[in-house]
Amino acid sequence: MIEQLTVFIQNEKGRLSGLCRTLADANINMHDLFIADTSDFGVVRVFCDTPQAAAKVLDEAGFRASVTKVLAVRVPNEPGGLAHLLETIESMGANIEYGYCFSRGEATAIDVLKVVDDTVEGKLSEAGFDVVSAEEVYKLD
Amino acid sequence: MSKYYQEEIECMEHSKLEELQLERLRDVAVRCYENIPLYKQRFDEAGVDPYHIESLEDIKKFPFTVKQDMRDAYPFGLFAVPRSECVRVHASSGTTGQATVVGYTKDDLQVWGDCFARGIYMLGGGEDSVVQVSYGYGLFTGGLGAHFGAEAAGAMVVPMSTGNTKRQIQIMKDFGVTILCATPSYALLIADTIAEMGMSMDEFKLTGVILGAEPCSEATRDEIRRKLGVQYCDVYGLSEIMGPGVAMECSEANGLHLCEDQFLAEIVNPDTFEPVPDGEFGELVITTLTRQCTPLIRYRTRDLTRFIPGECACGRTHKKIDRIVGRTDDMLIIRGVNVFPSQIEQVVNSFDEITPHYQIVLTTKGTLDQIELRVETAPDFPFDEIRALEDLRKRLAAALKSNLQIAVKIKFCEPKTIERSEGKSKRVIDLREVKQQN
Numbered sequence: 001m002i003e004q005l006t007v008f009i010q011n012e013k014g015r016l017s018g019l020c021r022t023l024a025d026a027n028i029n030m031h032d033l034f035i036a037d038t039s040d041f042g043v044v045r046v047f048c049d050t051p052q053a054a055a056k057v058l059d060e061a062g063f064r065a066s067v068t069k070v071l072a073v074r075v076p077n078e079p080g081g082l083a084h085l086l087e088t089i090e091s092m093g094a095n096i097e098y099g100y101c102f103s104r105g106e107a108t109a110i111d112v113l114k115v116v117d118d119t120v121e122g123k124l125s126e127a128g129f130d131v132v133s134a135e136e137v138y139k140l141d
Numbered sequence: 142m143s144k145y146y147q148e149e150i151e152c153m154e155h156s157k158l159e160e161l162q163l164e165r166l167r168d169v170a171v172r173c174y175e176n177i178p179l180y181k182q183r184f185d186e187a188g189v190d191p192y193h194i195e196s197l198e199d200i201k202k203f204p205f206t207v208k209q210d211m212r213d214a215y216p217f218g219l220f221a222v223p224r225s226e227c228v229r230v231h232a233s234s235g236t237t238g239q240a241t242v243v244g245y246t247k248d249d250l251q252v253w254g255d256c257f258a259r260g261i262y263m264l265g266g267g268e269d270s271v272v273q274v275s276y277g278y279g280l281f282t283g284g285l286g287a288h289f290g291a292e293a294a295g296a297m298v299v300p301m302s303t304g305n306t307k308r309q310i311q312i313m314k315d316f317g318v319t320i321l322c323a324t325p326s327y328a329l330l331i332a333d334t335i336a337e338m339g340m341s342m343d344e345f346k347l348t349g350v351i352l353g354a355e356p357c358s359e360a361t362r363d364e365i366r367r368k369l370g371v372q373y374c375d376v377y378g379l380s381e382i383m384g385p386g387v388a389m390e391c392s393e394a395n396g397l398h399l400c401e402d403q404f405l406a407e408i409v410n411p412d413t414f415e416p417v418p419d420g421e422f423g424e425l426v427i428t429t430l431t432r433q434c435t436p437l438i439r440y441r442t443r444d445l446t447r448f449i450p451g452e453c454a455c456g457r458t459h460k461k462i463d464r465i466v467g468r469t470d471d472m473l474i475i476r477g478v479n480v481f482p483s484q485i486e487q488v489v490n491s492f493d494e495i496t497p498h499y500q501i502v503l504t505t506k507g508t509l510d511q512i513e514l515r516v517e518t519a520p521d522f523p524f525d526e527i528r529a530l531e532d533l534r535k536r537l538a539a540a541l542k543s544n545l546q547i548a549v550k551i552k553f554c555e556p557k558t559i560e561r562s563e564g565k566s567k568r569v570i571d572l573r574e575v576k577q578q579n
Contacts, residue, residue, distance in 0.1 A: 006525040008518070010555050036527055041553050043527055064518065064556050068525045097526050114525070 001069040001121060002134040004112070005046040005054050008064040011037060019044065019063060026057040031138055034100045045100070049139035070114050071121050072132035077109045085111055088127060094120045110137075144456075146262040146294060147255060150402050151457045158458060159197060162405055165430035167194045170203070173436050176221040179210065180438065200405060200428060205414070205439045211241035211381060219435050220244050227434050231380050232280040240280075243380055244434035250289065252431055253383050256400045257290020257376075260389030263398075263455075264349030264374050266320050268295030271346070273313055275323040275331075276354065278302045282384030283354050287322040290386055296320070303327065306334045317346040322376075325357035325365060330561050332368035342370050351376050353385055356465055356483065360490030361497050375464050379442055382427050388462050396449040396461030403431055406460070407439070408448055411469045422447045424469055425462065443469040473569065475503065475510045478547050482568050485514060485549075488540050494522050494533050498559045500567070505574045513550045514541065515559055 009015040016035075023030060032047040048054050051067050058065035075081035082101060089096060094117035103109040110132055125131050134140055145151050153161070170191035173180035183204045184191055194200075211219060220227060227244040234240065245253070261270060272291035276283030284302055291298045299316055301309055303323075310331060313321065321328065328350055335342070350369060353376035366373050377397050378385035387404060388397035399406050405428040408417050417423040425442045429435075445468065449461040467483040474480075482501060489499045500515040516537070523529050534551045541549040560567055 008524045008553070008555060010553075010558070015555075038527065038531075041530070043524065043530075045525075062555065062557050064520075064524060066525065097528065 002047075002072050002132065002137055003051040004068045004070045005048055005051045005058075006066050006068045007044040007046070007058060009042050009044060011040050011042055016042075016044065019058065022058055022061045022063070023048065023054055026054070028054045028057065029139075032102050036098065047137050050141045051138065052141040068114065070112050071124075072110055072112050072137065073124060074108050074110055074130040074132050077103055077107055081109060082111055085124075085129065088124065088129070089113070089115065089120060092117070092120060092123055144262060144265070146259045146267075151259060151398070151459060153402070153458055155458050158401055161402060162430060163194070163197055165402075166197065166200065166405060166428065167191075169428065169430055169432070169436050170194060170438065172221055172433075173438055177219055177436075179214065179219065197405065200407065200439065201416070203428075203438050205426065205441050206437050207441050208241060208381070208443070211243075212239040215239050216242045217244065219437075221436055222246060222434050229285075230280075231282045231285070231384065233380050234281070241381055243383075246433040249383075249432055249434055251293075252403060253286060253386060254289040254293030256383070256403060257286060257386035257389070258294035259398075259400070260351055260374050260376055260386065261291055261294035261296060261320065263389055263391045264320055264351065264372055265392070266294060266296060266349065270294065270296035270320050271299065271316055271318045272296045272320045272322060273299040273301055273309070273316075273318040275301045275303060275309060275321060275327060276385075282378065282380040283322075283324075286378065286384035286386060287351065291320070291322070306330060307338065310335055310338065310340070313347065314340070314345055319346050320349045320351060321347060322351045324354050325352045325361055326355060326561055328352050328365050328369070329361065332365060333561075336368070347371050349374060351385075351389070353377060356467065356471075358483070358486045358490055358497070359464075360486075362464075364497055377444075377462065377465065379444070381437065381440055382429060382442070383432070387427070390464075391453065391455040391457060393453055393455050396453075396463055398453070398455075398457050398459040399462055401459040404428065405430055406448075406462070408446065408462075411445070417447075419448045419450045422463075422466065445469060471569075473501075473503070473571075475512050475547055478545065480512075480545050480547070484544055485541065486568075488537070488544050489514075489516060491540070492533075492537060494519055495537070498561060500559050501569045503569070503571045503573050505572075510573060511550065512547065513552055515552045515554050517554050517556055517559060520556075 028048050030046055030048040034045045036043045055065040055067050075085055094115050097114040099113040101109050101111045174184050174191040187204045189202045226246050228247055229245045230242055232240045232242045274287045276287055278284030288298055349372040351374045375390040375397055376385045377388040388399040390397045407426040408423040409426055410417050411424040425444045425446050427440050429437050444465045446462045446465050467481045472481055495516045502513040504511045518524055537551050
């Protein structure tokens, strides 16, 4: 599992930039950022270096921030890459809360999933999936 | 040291207390009639004779006094003594109209100090206490009322007034403050700031707090008790009647003893003005029994409370009132429905997933009133999942709908964006184009 920084922000002008500036001032580098938004708030999910320290910095700056464990799997960057992964998890009877994908380079993509069942990671590894470790994505705390 | 400040008065047999009240009621009714033109006119119109009061029940024949009467008499029209005998004035802020002014003679100040000092003793305090007064000083009665009350009890007073919270905390620690007097919201801010500063309550000598001047729910009281780890003394008072100290909460933590030797209290239905049975909620009406400068007959406080029946284990015989659950003029009329902020607060406090801080925002959309409730999720709430937030929103909205009979929009806010004031909390923001008032 890898650690994702999650931040609750109001859907208002200046909040996202404030969040980024706070991390920048603390010299924390972000690698990926995704926003799930509703009409009045957004949940920002971030892969950054030292996520625990980042959450602490944001908390002190008045943000509601926490660290969430998520699953990251490397899949081939080709048609059916994600479908195969999702079908496998489905066959294990596990529920996916949310997910998003990004690619690093041409050949592969990384799929990030919040899965309720903690045993899924081990099972995917056994089934031959390339589960991504934390140090491949960010600097550890 | 006695556990009572004035044992002979505070523990007086109730029948004796009623005799004292009757004697004082006769006196104050005549003083009002002879010295204040408004009362002479009102009593005559109502056909009541202040010289023939047979029992305490006769109070019901007298007309009420309301805040507007005090506004109309601005500034000194209700003084019953020559100006030269008045040694101090206080006034309400006047933010909702003309300010109301009250005056005090030397004896009035003495009585006020004694009433508040009883509360210092209820917290086990006395001449060894160090009392920090973090109420505002000035025309507002909070600061000076607590100040002179603590002095009357023989305590050492630290007159901080409000503001500069970190300095307040430093002084509290360095001076070994044992009793803090403040508004509940300010006490909560102090508690949170102590935690933020990385300090622990073990570093303080605090044993009790005297909190009042704004409404406070049972849950907020619990939160303050838990965070500060001390006895909570709720203090009731209003400037028109005297200031803080009209009623104070003993260590039994179940109601506030009203200073019955000084005040005759009634609880009436706010619509019919008929008395309600003991134990039922209604509007508190107070007659000042000994005040010399600005005595008031049957003053409608607009505060909602009830008498708590039964004897108190602390030994004091004076009747207890419940904490103030709301004000008759706090009532909001939203789409024709009567809503008390205290109802909303009750719902907010029943959800562990959100903090006790909230704000109500009223707006107009088209011709309809809209009500929005702003809340913050608790620090440990799993906000990572939007589904969890949406589920919380639904449950909160359903609870509000069933409690208030109107739909309330819920807005989740970031931590500390809801104002924690250093005085009275601004719980309601009314931005409606046409404000309905009761």
